[in-house]
Amino acid sequence: MTFEPEIAAFCCNWCGYSAADQAGAAKLTYPSSVRILRLMCTGMMDPYYVLRAFERGFDGVLVVGCHPGSCHYKSGNLQAADQMKRVASILRALGLGEERLLMTAASAAEGGVFADTATAFTEKVRKMGPSPLREA
Amino acid sequence: MVEAVLAAPAVETPSPMDDALRVLVQEGCIQCNKCTFNCPVHRVDALFSPRKVILQAYLGGGDEVNERDLWACLTCGECQAVCPTQVPYPAFIRAKREKLRDSTERLAPCKHGGFKEILAEIMAKPGLRQDRRAWIGDGLKVAEKGDVIYFTGCMPYLDGVFSYCDSAQIGRSAIRLMNAAGIVPVVANAERCCGHDALWNGKQETFEKLARANAKWILETGAKRLVTTCAECYSMLKYEYPKAVGPWPLEVLHMSELLEELVQQGRLKFTKPLDLKVTYQDPCRLGRHSKEYDAPRAVLKALPGVQFTEMDRVRENAMCCGVGAYSNCDAATKFMQQERLEEAASKADHLVTACPHCRIHFSCYLDGKPVDPLPPLKIVDLTVLAAEALG
Numbered sequence: 419m420t421f422e423p424e425i426a427a428f429c430c431n432w433c434g435y436s437a438a439d440q441a442g443a444a445k446l447t448y449p450s451s452v453r454i455l456r457l458m459c460t461g462m463m464d465p466y467y468v469l470r471a472f473e474r475g476f477d478g479v480l481v482v483g484c485h486p487g488s489c490h491y492k493s494g495n496l497q498a499a500d501q502m503k504r505v506a507s508i509l510r511a512l513g514l515g516e517e518r519l520l521m522t523a524a525s526a527a528e529g530g531v532f533a534d535t536a537t538a539f540t541e542k543v544r545k546m547g548p549s550p551l552r553e554a
Numbered sequence: 555m556v557e558a559v560l561a562a563p564a565v566e567t568p569s570p571m572d573d574a575l576r577v578l579v580q581e582g583c584i585q586c587n588k589c590t591f592n593c594p595v596h597r598v599d600a601l602f603s604p605r606k607v608i609l610q611a612y613l614g615g616g617d618e619v620n621e622r623d624l625w626a627c628l629t630c631g632e633c634q635a636v637c638p639t640q641v642p643y644p645a646f647i648r649a650k651r652e653k654l655r656d657s658t659e660r661l662a663p664c665k666h667g668g669f670k671e672i673l674a675e676i677m678a679k680p681g682l683r684q685d686r687r688a689w690i691g692d693g694l695k696v697a698e699k700g701d702v703i704y705f706t707g708c709m710p711y712l713d714g715v716f717s718y719c720d721s722a723q724i725g726r727s728a729i730r731l732m733n734a735a736g737i738v739p740v741v742a743n744a745e746r747c748c749g750h751d752a753l754w755n756g757k758q759e760t761f762e763k764l765a766r767a768n769a770k771w772i773l774e775t776g777a778k779r780l781v782t783t784c785a786e787c788y789s790m791l792k793y794e795y796p797k798a799v800g801p802w803p804l805e806v807l808h809m810s811e812l813l814e815e816l817v818q819q820g821r822l823k824f825t826k827p828l829d830l831k832v833t834y835q836d837p838c839r840l841g842r843h844s845k846e847y848d849a850p851r852a853v854l855k856a857l858p859g860v861q862f863t864e865m866d867r868v869r870e871n872a873m874c875c876g877v878g879a880y881s882n883c884d885a886a887t888k889f890m891q892q893e894r895l896e897e898a899a900s901k902a903d904h905l906v907t908a909c910p911h912c913r914i915h916f917s918c919y920l921d922g923k924p925v926d927p928l929p930p931l932k933i934v935d936l937t938v939l940a941a942e943a944l945g
Binding site for chain 1: 666667668669672673675676679680681682683684685686688710711713714715717
């Protein structure tokens with residue numbers, strides 16, 4: 419059976435999620451195994467969300483927020499970027515590899531950017547193979 | 555069985571429906587209320603009373619503890635220390651938490667989103683291949699095989715969340731001290747979480763998985779001694795692992811015990827005067843749970859230029875840092891921390907702990923906004939302080 423990477427995509431309500439919505443409205447395609455979870459702001463991304471996603475068997479975690487400077491709550495996306503940097507060190511130590519986590523930005527009008535990012539990230543994770551934590 | 559439980563040195567943690575535990579609590583409790591008077595949570599939160607919890611649990615007929623009381627308990631063991639009949643209240647709470655957790659998927663109420671609990675769950679996965687030694691850095695000697703293991707526990711992961719505390723510094727200091735005494739410790743990649751939080755938050759199964767995984771590599775190294783800088787790891791490896799994994803031919807030492815021994819043997823000499831006024835916080839897992847009060851004090855007294863003053867509430871009566879197993883942090887915690895830090899600041903300018911988690915909890919309080927302004931006070935780990943005195 420071919421390996422289909424499961425990606426958890428945490429998207430903020432104002433940009434990332436709207437971008438995904440726009441991608442859908444424009445009938446752009448991206449892998450169906452990208453599971454979108456909406457947050458009000460990526461600023462609420464807790465290290466725990468990322469770890470929990472991996473613990474539950476996801477192969478990659480994508481965080482999509484607003485572009486720097488355009489956060490609906492002023493600086494939530496910058497806080498998230500800071501948090502994700504630190505989580506990356508945890509993922510490295512856990513042997514998962516920090517490449518399995520990607521923090522990026524897509525504005526509400528950038529459906530294409532969202533679809534491209536989701537596709538490229540899925541391909542990258544596919545090359546890395548299944549998460550070692552999925553091993554029974 | 556009852557005698558065996560009473561004779562054991564650590565705070566006991568029998569399984570949920572253990573009859574011995576039931577007898578100890580139900581028939582042992584004489585409702586004298588000493589536990590409640592001494593409980594650090596009760597002093598702030600008057601509605602929380604261990605005596606009442608026991609009374610309700612057994613007179614209510616349902617044998618249940620409500621969730622609020624279940625998670626408000628710090629499991630610090632102060633109630634058991636003052637109890638005239640030695641009712642193992644922390645063990646009782648642990649058993650009830652296990653019962654609750656068996657029936658629900660919800661995490662323990664951790665203010666860090668269950669970070670440590672999820673970490674423990676991840677570490678219990680068989681497929682895990684860690685790369686956890688990046689913090690060691692250059693100039694420190696570690697080995698793959700040897701007589702002494704340095705067990706780091708979750709320390710390499712703490713800096714990813716608790717940014718106000720350089721926890722890896724404790725590990726580097728420990729290795730530096732051991733190297734200075736001619737010991738090259740084993741620091742293994744195969745190491746996993748000790749399972750302390752899993753056990754005390756009622757996830758017995760996760761604890762056992764972690765204990766078996768750790769026991770496997772520990773026994774394979776053939777080491778004779780295991781050293782840890784964490785009071786939680788110490789209480790687990792020394793008292794809980796033999797119960798969970800069977801024969802345990804290792805001598806488990808806290809770093810303070812090793813340092814005391816090395817100083818006595820003359821293998822380690824502290825030469826750099828530090829010129830500090832310090833006081834010492836007894837971590838509950840090292841103190842009340844493991845009855846180790848003297849080694850850290852002996853180390854502090856061996857450091858040149860360190861003026862050591864005791865706080866008022868020490869040893870069996872030491873006040874908790876406010877959080878047990880990361881499952882309680884609320885207004886009560888903050889008031890306890892304020893009170894304890896005021897007490898420390900009145901005696902010294904450095905508060906020394908022997909547990910990285912006490913250090914995190916106190917530092918968190920100082921990093922945030924204290925309820926009332928505090929005199930300048932620094933929280934330091936015993937191991938870090940000792941390494942500084944090496945010169």
